[in-house]
Amino acid sequence: MKLILAILSNEDSSTASRALTEKKFQVTKLNTTGGFLRAGNTTLMIGCEDEDVQEAIELIKESSRKRSELIPSSAGYDMGRYMSFPIEVQVGGATIFVLDVEQFLKI
Template sequence: MKLLIAVIQRQDEAGLIKALNAQRIGVTRIGSQGGFLREGNITLFIVIEDSRLEDVLQLVRTHCYTRTKFVAPLPPIAESGEFYPSTPIEVQVGGASVFVVRVAEQARL
């Protein structure tokens, strides 16, 4: 058995959960926040049999998109009175970060 921990963007949540549920795969959803962009994400916990791993990863690939975003970089530590021009930089966001963990035991209590 495997536990997938998938961190995805909010925009991708509905489509992925609908696709997982259509395959009779249960999901636990928790709101989370990224440390780099400081924006809201969704973390999904998905427990599956080993044989379904590739199918679930393909659903994540299909429903979680990479996007381009412009963000203002964090200013360096500056002396008092210094000016720091914050020119936005282009970054790729989205897709999914998926962690796969072996499950020794699962119990429903």
């Protein structure tokens, strides 16, 4: 048995969760916060059999898309004032961890 931890943007989490539950995967959603952009995201916890891992990953991949966003950034001090300009960063997609489960109990 495996535990899949998939970290997605909030925008993609409902689509991914719906796709997984339609294929009978049991999904638990956790609201989490990313460290770099300090933006809200969602972590999905999916328990499944070893042979179902690749299907779950494909469903997550199909539901998660990368996109660009502009975020404000300070460039430094110039001529008595701070300069600020937006920086384009890649957001979205998914970060997926697949872990071995030693024991699973549903009590």
